[in-house]
Amino acid sequence: MLNFSREKYLKVTGGAIELREEIERVVDKIYEKGFKNLFLIGSGGAVATFYPFEYIVNSTSTIPAYAEIAAEFVLQNHKQLSEESLVILSSLSGTTEETVAAAKYCKERGATTIGITGEYNKPLADIVDFPLVNFAENDFASDSNQLVLFHLIFRLMHKNGDFPEYERFATQLEILPEKLIEAKERFEPKAEAFAIVYKDEPYHMVVGSGTTWGRAYSYAMCVLEEMQWIKTKSIHAAEFFHGTLELVEENTSMILLKGEDETRPLMNRVERFAEQYTKKLTVLDTKDYALEGISLEFRKYLSPIVTSTLLQRLSVHLEDKRNHSLEIRRYYRTVAY
């Protein structure tokens, strides 16, 4: 696969999986103390990675969960935050200003804080009560993050009595990285074909629902817009029919991220519409990937990581065919603002 190191990928994802014991120790300690609600706080790609987990907790568990944008959260005075709150923050570099400020803010209010990050001795790891550290290059950070969260969030739900299958789930996560590589390989020709056909496309709609909505939101914003300077509209499948549909013409590019959770019928409805009204329809469907050894009942939870692992291949081919490095920025870390 183009610009892909199997070895590096397995090292990064393996690092996340190796955190299992530590995560379980942390969760057990937190449960001893007890907590009343859960905040998931980040900025950009990090908060987007939390959206599927907010959805999953709300669907599976009695723990009230809130995913929040860091910079807004420190201003809003959210009344559900208290010393009985558990706060999970995430920043790969450990230096994202707003997220570091949110970590401080939550600590000052007595909440218990966990930080998912790639680096020790950086502000986020230094501030939080429990840093969970796994080094990851930018391109594999999302998969690493999600693997940490699958252990962390599902262990929390397990301790809360909402997810008795945790042991089996966590064991299956061990083989997931290999299965994700197989999925990437299977997707590879499609990723390249997409990049060839759409390299000059000026605008994409990216549609998701349930556990794939956060992936649609972040792929549009953090890859297509930030890294490729292509205009996008990310839109929830249920909301699509309340306005955005009117833009669709036969040359409108639509990218549908289909997962396997309860909201799949919402995506099917958008797909049926798109099939009729545009010639530029791309469907990424997690169902097309076998993930052998993963139980059927866990697949719906894994839709976001399958989606993001595939999309990462799309990015590599867009970079190549568009001759536009994923690393260049007009503004970010280039000018002050």
Added chain:
Amino acid sequence: MLNFSREKYLKVTGGAIELREEIERVVDKIYEKGFKNLFLIGSGGAVATFYPFEYIVNSTSTIPAYAEIAAEFVLQNHKQLSEESLVILSSLSGTTEETVAAAKYCKERGATTIGITGEYNKPLADIVDFPLVNFAENDFASDSNQLVLFHLIFRLMHKNGDFPEYERFATQLEILPEKLIEAKERFEPKAEAFAIVYKDEPYHMVVGSGTTWGRAYSYAMCVLEEMQWIKTKSIHAAEFFHGTLELVEENTSMILLKGEDETRPLMNRVERFAEQYTKKLTVLDTKDYALEGISLEFRKYLSPIVTSTLLQRLSVHLEDKRNHSLEIRRYYRTVAY
């Protein structure tokens, strides 16, 4: 003002204000029974209208509040919904399929339901425990809805001990429609000038934060996209710096919706950025409108209705200058999907 009937506007908004006594009776009855959390459920423009109120409740009150997309909500199995939940739903026509289905779903689960709608004897009013009905034409529906919600949500917070100023607030709402007309009049030349300059603009970024985020989201989707077929990206001011900023060039149109809540510094930051990097910057700032007789401390709550009342003028002038009726649709109620 172009295509504006002062009489009709005062009739519609007056109708919402006249619901005050009924709303207070409903809230008092609900408080007798008690409730544990609050769900705000709608689709498209209706759920977007709820977003500022979700923000306000989370910032002001200890009542846990969740704004949810109707079609997703009925599939998700949200574990916080119970017979101790209070659910507010909204649909102007009273027939929005997903919202009606959500009302049924919540009732079946024993939740207490309130329906904000324009019509009696339509499914929404028939299903909910407490219909709050005010007839409104499409163009004034958002202001009507918000006026009902200001009474309803702030009375709830008042009864919960979080908003002792309710009496004074509700009294001031009586003069608000007149003040909103004055704001529209003041904005009128700017609205017309915008439509002249931007009538052929193919893409706008619409930015909001806190209580104006929902307005940014819905103006982009329900007016620019649905009614004018213009591409948009609605983006939260805090998230703008995590991707979307990279798209900005000197000919990128940015529309900033500045309100007066705690998150205003986030908007200021985007404004400073935009001033430097685009020549096509439009700022709607609620601070520019006097609203004489409204206390300073209430202005932050009213930012969404001030914003939407101004934006409504923008729509009228876009329709006129673009010669594109706000009523025509390619798909909605035109084809089956």
